[in-house]
Amino acid sequence: MATHQPPPPRKATRAALYAALIVGAVILVIFVGFNLYHADTQSERQSGQMEPRDAPKTPTDLQSTPPRR
Numbered sequence: 001m002a003t004h005q006p007p008p009p010r011k012a013t014r015a016a017l018y019a020a021l022i023v024g025a026v027i028l029v030i031f032v033g034f035n036l037y038h039a040d041t042q043s044e045r046q047s048g049q050m051e052p053r054d055a056p057k058t059p060t061d062l063q064s065t066p067p068r069r
Contacts, residue, residue: 044050
């Protein structure tokens with residue numbers, strides 16, 4: 001015989017909803033930020049301009065694999 005359990009308190013439901021909204025907002029902000037960064041670097045690559053820190057320092061810099069970030 002199944003016993004009926006009372007529903008959880010409203011404050012617990014609200015807390016779970018707020019936590020889910022915060023996690024979703026963080027994921028959305030990270031996703032948008034990465035897309036904006038990618039768009040910025042992509043436009044730099046297409047324009048042929050590069051940041052001074054990424055420019056080759058010696059003539060043989062282009063012959064080696066770039067360091068991983």
